[in-house]
Amino acid sequence: MSIIKINNLFKIYDGSQIEVKAVNGVDITFEEGEFTAIVGPSGSGKTTFLNLLGGLDRPTSGDVIVDNVNVWGLSGRKLIDFRLHNIGFVFQAYNLIPVLTAKENVEFIMELQGRSKQERFERTKSLLEAVGLGDRLDSRPNKLSGGQQQRVAVARALASKPKFILADEPTANLDSRSTETLLDIMETLNREENITFIFSTHDARVMNKARRIVTMEDGKILSDVHV
Amino acid sequence: MIVSLSWRNVWRNKLRSSVIIVATTLGICAGIFSAAFYQGMADQRIEKAIRTELSHIQVHRKEFRNSNEIKDYISDADKLNRKISQIDGVVGVSNRLVIFSMVSSAETGSGVKIVGIDPEKEKLTTNIHQKLKEGSYFEEKRRNQVLIGEKLAEKLKVKLNSKVVITLLDVDNNITYGAFRVVGIFNTVNNAFDEANIFVRHNDLSKLIDLPPDACHEIAIYVSDNDRVESVKARVEQIAGDLEVMSWLNLSPEMSYLNEAMDLFMYIFIIIILLALLFGIINTMLMVVLERVKEIGMLMAVGMNKIRIFLMILLETVFLSLTGGAIGVAAGTMLSNYFETRPINLAAWADAYTDLGYDPFVYTSLNVELLINVTVMVLVTGVLASLYPAYKALRQDPSDALRTE
Numbered sequence: 001m002s003i004i005k006i007n008n009l010f011k012i013y014d015g016s017q018i019e020v021k022a023v024n025g026v027d028i029t030f031e032e033g034e035f036t037a038i039v040g041p042s043g044s045g046k047t048t049f050l051n052l053l054g055g056l057d058r059p060t061s062g063d064v065i066v067d068n069v070n071v072w073g074l075s076g077r078k079l080i081d082f083r084l085h086n087i088g089f090v091f092q093a094y095n096l097i098p099v100l101t102a103k104e105n106v107e108f109i110m111e112l113q114g115r116s117k118q119e120r121f122e123r124t125k126s127l128l129e130a131v132g133l134g135d136r137l138d139s140r141p142n143k144l145s146g147g148q149q150q151r152v153a154v155a156r157a158l159a160s161k162p163k164f165i166l167a168d169e170p171t172a173n174l175d176s177r178s179t180e181t182l183l184d185i186m187e188t189l190n191r192e193e194n195i196t197f198i199f200s201t202h203d204a205r206v207m208n209k210a211r212r213i214v215t216m217e218d219g220k221i222l223s224d225v226h227v
Numbered sequence: 228m229i230v231s232l233s234w235r236n237v238w239r240n241k242l243r244s245s246v247i248i249v250a251t252t253l254g255i256c257a258g259i260f261s262a263a264f265y266q267g268m269a270d271q272r273i274e275k276a277i278r279t280e281l282s283h284i285q286v287h288r289k290e291f292r293n294s295n296e297i298k299d300y301i302s303d304a305d306k307l308n309r310k311i312s313q314i315d316g317v318v319g320v321s322n323r324l325v326i327f328s329m330v331s332s333a334e335t336g337s338g339v340k341i342v343g344i345d346p347e348k349e350k351l352t353t354n355i356h357q358k359l360k361e362g363s364y365f366e367e368k369r370r371n372q373v374l375i376g377e378k379l380a381e382k383l384k385v386k387l388n389s390k391v392v393i394t395l396l397d398v399d400n401n402i403t404y405g406a407f408r409v410v411g412i413f414n415t416v417n418n419a420f421d422e423a424n425i426f427v428r429h430n431d432l433s434k435l436i437d438l439p440p441d442a443c444h445e446i447a448i449y450v451s452d453n454d455r456v457e458s459v460k461a462r463v464e465q466i467a468g469d470l471e472v473m474s475w476l477n478l479s480p481e482m483s484y485l486n487e488a489m490d491l492f493m494y495i496f497i498i499i500i501l502l503a504l505l506f507g508i509i510n511t512m513l514m515v516v517l518e519r520v521k522e523i524g525m526l527m528a529v530g531m532n533k534i535r536i537f538l539m540i541l542l543e544t545v546f547l548s549l550t551g552g553a554i555g556v557a558a559g560t561m562l563s564n565y566f567e568t569r570p571i572n573l574a575a576w577a578d579a580y581t582d583l584g585y586d587p588f589v590y591t592s593l594n595v596e597l598l599i600n601v602t603v604m605v606l607v608t609g610v611l612a613s614l615y616p617a618y619k620a621l622r623q624d625p626s627d628a629l630r631t632e
């Protein structure tokens with residue numbers, strides 16, 4: 001079943017001299033349970049595309065349909081709630097709230113969703129165990145390595161039980177060992193829990209873990225292959 | 228969790244928050260202490276006016292306070308005195324003759340208010356008997372004794388045991404004289420009062436002007452405490468017929484004005500302090516929002532709505548200001564309490580103060596209402612200070628905030 005349908009999507013920035021077509025007519029669908037990498041050189045439009053897809057940045061034209069909901073037909077507060085309940089985010093940096101512990105960062109999302117204390121407590125623990133941080137529940141982000149922080153971010157993204165997880169260059173700031181660990185965790189979650197991941201990267205090793213590779217260039221999709 | 232998030236955010240930049248907290252503490256502490264100081268000064272001034280001159284309640288013939296004429300006396304006043312004495316809460320009731328006239332020495336003369344009192348009864352309402360610098364309080368039996376203020380003694384150039392002459396118009400408008408011996412010189416630390424009031428025995432004065440022995444112009448009533456004044460006044464009104472019954476607040480517009488003006492002045496002072504703090508806090512919170520652009524963007528991206536973002540900034544600002552406010556209130560209270568029993572000595576400026584009737588030793592006086600109001604005002608300041616920074620935070624665009632380039 002396809003959970004994301006994208007029709008004729010454009011994002012055009014009106015620069016002072018030239019207009020930049022950051023996303024230039026994209027049509028694509030994503031199925032539940034996919035493990036997709038968006039690849040392409042820097043400036044090819046990956047971040048912009050993920051922001052449009054995630055309801056963070058309004059497209060110039062075109063539609064993003066998630067589970068039969070036209071995301072950009074939602075306004076203000078509804079859109080924020082839509083993100084809260086349907087999309088998990090992992091960013092390249094600034095993922096976590098520095099004054100909250102790992103556990104609290106994960107719990108926070110569920111509190112925003114209004115879930116019960118009991119559920120929050122249990123789910124937080126099992127999620128952090130799933131990303132291999134069962135022993136770092138009470139550490140603040142500055143006491144964790146970059147790789148550990150990204151794993152907390154993955155746990156946080158999963159906490160809301162989203163329909164899919166968007167990750168914009170999640171490994172860009174990590175060394176190769178941490179990169180591998182993070183990808184393995186994501187892959188396991190995908191395989192065992194059927195979690196849908198869409199992540200961008202310009203790292204070939206990361207790309208090779210994906211089972212679908214979408215290549216972008218100048219805001220267009222150059223190729224889309226299932227491996 | 229937003230509450231604890233905001234609280235922890237306050238302590239992210241410890242130095243910066245501490246500066247604001249210390250500034251708030253000092254400002255609020257200074258505000259409360261000044262308020263307690265001036266309140267103490269005003270309270271003492273009022274207390275003194277009550278103790279030396281006004282007492283709590285006075286009864287007159289309706290015409291008397293305007294006319295000040297001898298003929299406007301209360302007749303049968305002794306009976307009324309006894310009835311009032313029986314009211315619950317009444318400590319002392321003194322019948323006074325009050326005549327505005329002249330007193331002169333060999334050197335010079337001066338216009339004064341001559342107060343004819345029953346010395347024992349007056350002791351229970353005012354404290355002139357405790358203010359004597361020299362001499363005694365009507366202790367001898369001899370007739371025609373007078374107490375005068377130190378200032379007046381200087382002016383008339385008289386000493387203890389000197390004779391002064393009181394000149395009066397009696398009920399029939401005939402001029403009469405009486406020679407009185409100065410048996411006591413008082414100093415109430417209110418120069419204006421000391422210069423304008425003299426005290427003689429009620430009997431001596433009523434004989435001089437041919438009034439019945441139980442006539443008086445003024446019945447002064449002293450009550451066990453200030454809170455009972457209104458209830459006692461109501462009871463006195465019931466038995467006083469068509470006489471005029473007034474409490475010190477009505478009797479002395481200056482005193483009630485002093486009471487209110489001090490309040491107003493204190494609040495203006497505190498508002499000015501808070502206004503200065505307001506801008507400091509706004510500035511700090513704007514820096515906070517600016518520093519956390521990315522974080523706020525992330526929070527919006529993952530699903531924290533605007534109301535919650537607003538609440539988060541609001542709470543952080545309120546915590547920041549209330550922390551300093553609470554310490555300031557505590558410190559101000561402690562400081563004020565300390566000086567409540569150990570007076571602050573203004574002796575260096577004593578003349579200026581005593582001329583106005585103020586005591587050179589000031590005991591601070593702090594009321595709980597002020598503390599509550601100040602706390603609420605700090606809270607309001609925090610809320611106000613948060614509005615603009617919170618508005619700035621809400622203008623964040625989650626997609627801009629997340630670009631790492």
Ligand SMILES: Nc1ncnc2c1ncn2[C@@H]1O[C@H](COP(=O)(O)OP(=O)(O)O)[C@@H](O)[C@H]1O
Nearest residue numbers: 013015020022041042043044045046047048049
């Ligand atoms: N806010 C913006 N205003 C103008 N141009 C932008 C803005 N954001 C991105 N761009 C441009 O859009 C293009 C795509 O950028 P981006 O989506 O960040 O690519 P990628 O993530 O693949 O590196 C780039 O040419 C970039 O300069």
Ligand SMILES: [Mg+2]
Nearest residue numbers: 046047048169
């Ligand atoms: Mg990018």
